[in-house]
Amino acid sequence: MRIEYLDSQLAMTKFRQRLSYNYYVLAALVLAFSALMLFMVVSLGQDIDKHALEPVYHFEDVQNKQTIDTIDQIESKQWLKNDNQNFGLTKSxxxxxxxxxxxxxxxxxxxxxxxxxxxxxWFRSKKEGISGVTNEQYYIIEHYDLGDSLNFIQRPIIHDKFLVPLPNDAADVQLLLRVQSDGPLKAPLKLWSKQDYVVYTASHRLFMGLFFGYMLAMGLINLFLFITTRSVLFITYAGYVFSFGMLIAAIHGLGYRFIWSESPWLQERTTVVFAFMMMSFVLVFSSQILQLKTSSPNYHRIFRGFSTVYMLCVLASLIVPYAIMIKLLLVLLLFTIPVILIVSISLVLKGSAIAKFFSAAWGVLLLSGLTAAADNFHWINLSIDSSYLLMVGATTETLLLALAIATSYSVQRLETKKAHQDSAQNELLAMQAQDEVIALQKQAQTDLEQEVTARTQEFEKALAGLSQVHDELQGMSQTDKLTGLSNRRFFEEQFVIEAARSRREKQPLAIALLDIDHFKKINDNYGHQCGDDCLIAFANTLKAVIKRPGDLLSRYGGEEFVVLLPNTNVDGAKNVLEQFRSAIENLQVDTQGHPIKFTVSAGVTSRVVTDEQDSEKMVTLADKLLYLAKGAGRNCVVSSQGMSANSQASNKTSGTR
Structure with missing residues (x-):
């Protein structure tokens, strides 16, 4: 029996070596197929470049006001030569x-x-016998309206691309186009003879047929595998393949031509709908094939969360405008793709054979996707259609992912076979080494528990460190760096909380706005460093005078500060501010060799908040009272009780502080 076991182990090793060799051969075939498609893309690109229309002059109508009747009023120097007609994401x-x-x-x-x-x-020509540059010199030969906002059947030539026939036997013709789109905007112009375009279309259709035929075959195979095995892995992969195929069909106008040709509304949304749907399937598939639920539960939850967000975006894309959803898609991709790559690479470093193919697949798709995105948003300029590169990348990626699925099942089969052999060997040796096996099991259990404990402690330590960093960052975001007081953002958050508490508990809430008198003169006469030192001294004095727990002292902006006093009526608040005003009046700041004295003006009000509008009214009233204090000669505190008495002073102020 022992000899038979050793023979089976040797056979298992040979099988693994042969399987590994086969995978490398398949990977080489994948690369060869991808190279063939890339060669076809380059050939198509070279053929297209021969028919590029040039020179093309471009004018950007930022305000979207120009029409065919006014465009000739644009000076010639504003028309700039443009070689690629790629304008990125713009509403102009x-x-x-x-x-x-x-x-x-x-x-x-x-x-x-x-x-x-x-x-x-528009195709137009100059009127005979007239020279100059005014619009009246041109007459329109032909005019066409195209675009996805119109029904597909309204196109002058029924084709998935925008095609327009040229006027027959016309000389000195000027071609004029106005293009606009909510998404990435580019309009490469090509001039073809009908015969040349038929030849090009045949090559283009061959390439597209190879791509869609391959994607359809991959999707159907995995769909049938799901039906026979009920493995969710196959249906999610099929969903990804079909979604990606529909995305490419939408980008190339094939979906609008053959599927939803009577719905411009749907054409506007299909791109982002299928993109979000594709990423949702990708995340579920990635989690399953990498077995994150068992190997990395935290990553599994992250992937599941991203997948849910993408699926919600699919529904939102049916309501929210395309221009917003395409930007949201880019933001989500910036977060999602690095996470997928980091997780897969970390598993590669741990020796996962499946993750090797998965990482290679995502690396290829990421490279082609980033290249296509950079071209669409006018970050780079490619001589070929960037969507072709995306299709080559997708083909390579789906092949590599298919290898990853095959690897996954091969590994599972090997592990199952090895488990059966180990079980047989264990049964054979059970009677001879039962005590030893039990001892080893206990030791393994102990080691495992120690390892889990150690990893848990490390994780908890890391979380504690992250929590500390989060608290520090939160403190920095809520604190004014110069004075050490809370900033305006933190004040506004706390003001909402305290206003709600005042409304709930029926207790008064006082707010005061304070402003250093003639602070600009300090900066002008002594410099901004002296001004900063005065602000610091002002804040320190404020903290020394107003130090009741629950009171909030904040820098509102510049030399203006705000104080929030819960459970304080207007008289109590005014008394506190009078103490502070007196302290500032007696304060002298020695800085940069200059003794500087200054005063402060303040406006204070208090009330029991009854509704949400009260809080806004209190800030407005406190600001008005501050101006009354300025108008009353500065160096004083004006409360809401004295507002009417000081209204005449308010009318005399000019608004300067």
Whole structure:
């Protein structure tokens, strides 16, 4: 029996070596297939570049006010030469102008980007015998309205790209376009003969057919595997593949042409809907294939949380405007993709064979995705359509993920087989070494408990450190760096809390605004360092005078401060502020060799808060009382009880402090 066990172990080792070799061969085939698709992309890009329309002149209408009747009033120097017509994420209208020596009816103008909300095209020519640059010199030969905001059937040529026929046998024609979109905006202009475009379309359709055929096959295979095995891993992978395929179909205008051609509303939203849906499936699939629920529960919860957020965004995309959701998508991707990579790489470092393929797959998709995003948002300029690179990256990624799934099942099968062999060996040796096995089990249990305890302590220590850093950062965000008092943001948060307490407990709440008199003169005469020293001394004096627990002292801005006194009526608040005013009046700040004295003015009010509007009224009233104090000669405290008596002084103030 012992010899048979050793033979089986040797066979297992050989099987693993052969399996590892097969995986490397499959990986090489994946790279070869990806290289073939990349070669096709480069070839298509070179063919497209030959038909680029140039020179193209561009004008950005920031206010979206220009029309065909006013565009010629733009000075020629404002029209700038533009080689790639990629404008990034902008709400401005973009005007493009090209002069054509002669046009023929067998020529086509292609706007090589399928996701534009509005495209207006004019072909026009100068009136004979007139020279100059006014709009009256042109007459319009042809005019076309295109864009995703219109039904697909309204396009002059039924095609997934924006195609426009050129006028027949026209000389000295000027092509004028106005394009606008809520998403990334680019409008690469290509001029084709109909024959050349048919040849190009055939190559393009071949590439797209390979991609969608491959994605459909991968999705259906995993869907059938789910039906037969009931493994959620397969259905989430199929959901990811189908979502990604639909995303590419939406980007290239194929979805609008063949599926939802009568719904501009749906066309506007499908891109972000399928993008959010794809990322939701990706996160669930990643958690399952990496077995995070058992190996890393915290990562599993993070992935599950992100997946839920993405699925909620799918629903929100049906309501919230596209311009907002595309920005939200970018923000979420900036957080999600690094998390996925960090988790997978950490598992690779731990020796996970599945994570190797998973990390490689995500690395390829991330590289192609970042390149496509950088091109769409005008951070870089590519000579080829960036969506093609995204498709190549997706193809490579799905192949590598398929290898990861195969690896996962192979590993599970090996582990199952090894478990059966170990079970047989254990049964064989059980009678001979029962005591030894029990001792080893106890020792292993002890070691495991010690390891778990150690890891738990390390984790708790790390959490404690993070909590301390969080408290420190929170304190920094709530404290004015110069004076050490709380800042305006913290005051506004506490004011809401204290106002609610006043309303609930029917107790008065006092608020006072304080302002250093003629502080600008201190800065002008002695410099800002002396001014800062005066502010610090002012704050220290304020803390020394007003130190009741629960009172809040805050720097409101510049030389203005605010004091919040819960459970204090107006008389009590005024007495406290009079003490402080007197302390400031007797204060002398020695700084930079200068003895500086200054005074303070304050406005104070108090009331029992009855509704939410009361808190805003109290701040406004305290500010008005402060101005009354300024108008009364400064160096005084004016309360809400004395407001009417000082109203005439208020009318004399000019608003300067």
């Amino acid at each position: 209208s973009q005007w493009l102008k090209v002069d054509l020596a002669k046009t023929q009816n067998n020529q086509l103008l292609e706007i090589d980007y399928a996701m534009l909300d509005s495209v207006k095209v």
